[in-house]
Amino acid sequence: MNKKMNVLKVGLALAAAIVVTGCASLDGIAKKNVSSSNSGEIYGVGFLGIASEKNEINDVCDAINNSDERCSEKVKYKTVFVVSKVGFADGPVGLIALAEKSMNTGKGCVSGSKDCTYLKVKSNPGKLATIIEIASNPGDNKCHWSGMPRIGGVVCTAYNWDYSKEGFIGIAR
Numbered sequence: 824m825n826k827k828m829n830v831l832k833v834g835l836a837l838a839a840a841i842v843v844t845g846c847a848s849l850d851g852i853a854k855k856n857v858s859s860s861n862s863g864e865i866y867g868v869g870f871l872g873i874a875s876e877k878n879e880i881n882d883v884c885d886a887i888n889n890s891d892e893r894c895s896e897k898v899k900y901k902t903v904f905v906v907s908k909v910g911f912a913d914g915p916v917g918l919i920a921l922a923e924k925s926m927n928t929g930k931g932c933v934s935g936s937k938d939c940t941y942l943k944v945k946s947n948p949g950k951l952a953t954i955i956e957i958a959s960n961p962g963d964n965k966c967h968w969s970g971m972p973r974i975g976g977v978v979c980t981a982y983n984w985d986y987s988k989e990g991f992i993g994i995a996r
Contacts, residue, residue: 850886852904853919853951857887862947865989866958866966866979867907867917868939869931883919883951891950893921903928903954905944908976908986920944920952928954935972937961941979958982 880902884894893900901924906917915934920942922928929940941959946952958979959966965981976986 850882853883853886856919856946856951857890857949859946859948862945864943864945864955865905865907865918866941866943866977866982866984866986867905868934868941868968868977869903869905869928880921887951891921893951899923901926901928902951903931903942905942905952905954906934909934909974911974918944918946918952920954922954926954927957929957929960933973935968935970935975939968941966941977943982 880894880897880900883902884891884897887894889895900921903920903922904915904917905920906915908916910916927940928942930938932939938961940957940961943955943958944952945955959981966977966979969975969978969986978985
């Protein structure tokens with residue numbers, strides 16, 4: 824029984840490593856965002872280590888040939904990869920969003936952490952997503968991560984939103 828548990832633990836650790844490292848670039852996600860015809864709103868976390876600590880707006884705007892008008896004023900914005908769910912097969916699923924530099928989007932977090940700031944994001948066809956507002960701050964219990972750490976998704980009971988029930992507009996990594 825212990826051997827089976829150890830194999831399971833190693834398998835889960837490898838799956839988590841694949842999910843965290845992903846297989847596509849930030850540029851690729853940005854291209855998918857602007858080429859998508861999906862529009863709508865999602866709730867998610869600013870994913871740690873992907874556009875949440877570094878400002879990769881130049882790379883993102885270059886990848887989409889500056890087709891979003893906000894790219895002409897890059898100094899005003901920062902990029903955030905907002906993740907609404909993470910699956911074993913999909914990896915992180917979310918949107919590249921732009922926020923005004925002055926907006927407090929949280930410090931970024933690993934999904935499942937108690938210290939996550941949850942963001943409300945609007946997607947429009949042909950553009951990078953826009954962070955509309957902070958939906959939930961750590962400790963206010965408006966939103967939480969459902970499932971295992973790094974596998975699962977965002978549930979915002981205060982807004983009647985559940986990643987597993989919504990028609991999802993996000994882009995897989």
